[in-house]
Amino acid sequence: MSLFFRIATINDMPEIHEYEKKKLQETVPDEMEREMQSWHAKWRKESLEHYLPSGWCFIARNPSIPSDVSPEGQLIGYFLAQPMLFFNGMTQSLWVEHLSYSSLQARDELCDLAYRLSREKHFQRAYFPNNASVQNAITNLKPQAWSDTAVFVKTSKA
Numbered sequence: 001m002s003l004f005f006r007i008a009t010i011n012d013m014p015e016i017h018e019y020e021k022k023k024l025q026e027t028v029p030d031e032m033e034r035e036m037q038s039w040h041a042k043w044r045k046e047s048l049e050h051y052l053p054s055g056w057c058f059i060a061r062n063p064s065i066p067s068d069v070s071p072e073g074q075l076i077g078y079f080l081a082q083p084m085l086f087f088n089g090m091t092q093s094l095w096v097e098h099l100s101y102s103s104l105q106a107r108d109e110l111c112d113l114a115y116r117l118s119r120e121k122h123f124q125r126a127y128f129p130n131n132a133s134v135q136n137a138i139t140n141l142k143p144q145a146w147s148d149t150a151v152f153v154k155t156s157k158a
Helices: 010-027 031-039 045-054 104-120 132-141
Strands: 004-007 058-062 074-087 090-101 125-129 150-154
Touching: 004 104, 010 031, 010 045, 010 074, 010 090, 045 074, 045 090, 058 104, 074 104, 090 104, 104 125, 104 132, 125 132, 132 150
Parallel strands: 090 125
Antiparallel strands: 004 058, 058 074, 074 090, 125 150
């Protein structure tokens, strides 16, 4: 299956929000608990309003699955990111705040996209969420622990 990627915009916010609510519904049966978790989620409205206009967030779609929302196909993943200047001793780094996906292919290709974007823009590091699934996607990039919540990969020789 070949995926379609593009920069996410503020116009994607309602679809991303619905995508995440459906994913949450699959794992949290109680409606009140889902609502409380959504208040602190990285995909909450305020977070999306901050990240999406930046131009550093990407969306993945499966064009072979039709969507009522987009002619590009069904949303199957995205990441929220922003550049960090003069962070942790590096001039430029890409901070991937949140990565969400419905397939391992989407996960792997979104991580690869963040890495390639960082290299293309001459960033020195890309930071990813520190969880087992993301680490599996970037294992060939030799991730290094940065904190309990983040790992980084070098994207330049610095």
